Amino acid sequence: MALLTPEDLANMTNALVENDRLITELTNYSLDGLCRKIYGTAPNNEKVAIIPITAGNGIIGSFSESLLFTVQHFGMDGFITENTDVAGYYEAVMKGADIILMADDLAYIAHNLKNSKIAHNQICTGRIYAEILCNAKDYADDKDVLVIGLGKVGTPAVETFLKEKQNVYVFDVDSNRVDEVVSEYPVSKYDPTDSKTPNSFFKIFEATPCADTISKDVLKQNSLVSTPGIPCGISDELIEKYSIRVVLEPLGIGTLSMLYAVF
Numbered sequence: 001m002a003l004l005t006p007e008d009l010a011n012m013t014n015a016l017v018e019n020d021r022l023i024t025e026l027t028n029y030s031l032d033g034l035c036r037k038i039y040g041t042a043p044n045n046e047k048v049a050i051i052p053i054t055a056g057n058g059i060i061g062s063f064s065e066s067l068l069f070t071v072q073h074f075g076m077d078g079f080i081t082e083n084t085d086v087a088g089y090y091e092a093v094m095k096g097a098d099i100i101l102m103a104d105d106l107a108y109i110a111h112n113l114k115n116s117k118i119a120h121n122q123i124c125t126g127r128i129y130a131e132i133l134c135n136a137k138d139y140a141d142d143k144d145v146l147v148i149g150l151g152k153v154g155t156p157a158v159e160t161f162l163k164e165k166q167n168v169y170v171f172d173v174d175s176n177r178v179d180e181v182v183s184e185y186p187v188s189k190y191d192p193t194d195s196k197t198p199n200s201f202f203k204i205f206e207a208t209p210c211a212d213t214i215s216k217d218v219l220k221q222n223s224l225v226s227t228p229g230i231p232c233g234i235s236d237e238l239i240e241k242y243s244i245r246v247v248l249e250p251l252g253i254g255t256l257s258m259l260y261a262v263f
């Protein structure tokens, strides 16, 4: 899994606020209102503990602080444990944490100690970024959606689009992965040479670790791109030329989705 860097998180607080405003403009739901709608849950004064984890590549600068900002920005009580790892877990429980947030290099989870619910960042990120596209009111009539990147974030997004009755077209550089997904789900391979494939899309989802994965060929004027992928999959030049709106933020949107998944 591609790991975040402190540089990825440098503008995270502004990006979360700006994306919340964009999501509200697109869907008439604030980000937490949309999470409430899709999960059918709501916060109930839970105390959230954030535990820094030193495993693998170790602590990422600003990671825990970014989680704390997210928790507090949406009105919840949170704290970062003074200790890391197991000592931090013990501290969190002794300080009365209801929900634990912690991440090593392989998994970033939310675990509710009171109801035993657990959530995984990649699944919750794919779901919320897909739901933003599905709930964008000005794009509701067009059911076609292009999904670029069929990994641990893109696959839950495909499942979400199908649940929301979208016509899903999929692409990945790994053609074997495309074949697997097309055989497992009622989706279509994105193939510009196939007359049944739309040439371009108003709704595009991207979750890859590469830049410039979204070419001008798939864009329409005013397309909406929902892309958790880091770095951003669409160039500034294409954003300007086609008046594209982009939902992209490195950590907070996925984190809020995780919290609503475990309330």
Ligand SMILES: NC(=O)C1=CN([C@@H]2O[C@H](COP(=O)(O)OP(=O)(O)OC[C@H]3O[C@@H](n4cnc5c(N)ncnc54)[C@H](O)[C@@H]3O)[C@@H](O)[C@H]2O)C=CC1
Residues within 6 Å of the ligand: 001, 002, 003, 004, 121, 122, 125, 148, 149, 150, 151, 152, 153, 154, 171, 172, 173, 174, 177, 207, 208, 209, 210, 213, 227, 228, 229, 230, 231, 249, 250, 251, 252, 253, 254, 255
């Ligand atoms: N913004 C956020 O909150 C989050 C962002 N991410 C980011 O999302 C991205 C995807 O994460 P995962 O799904 O866990 O990774 P993954 O490695 O499971 O999946 C990535 C998929 O993209 C495909 N791919 C790579 N380059 C491509 C290209 N040029 N064109 C089309 N497909 C391409 C790969 O074949 C793979 O199937 C990563 O950059 C990760 O850092 C992950 C979690 C949360």
Ligand SMILES: NCCC[C@@H](N)C(=O)NCCCC[C@H](N)C(=O)O
Residues within 6 Å of the ligand: 001, 002, 003, 004, 005, 051, 052, 053, 054, 055, 058, 059, 060, 061, 063, 064, 103, 104, 105, 106, 108, 121, 250, 251, 254
């Ligand atoms: N964008 C959300 C997904 C994050 C994921 N790509 C990642 O970097 N995971 C590693 C996090 C490691 C955190 C570290 N152990 C710490 O606690 O600071």
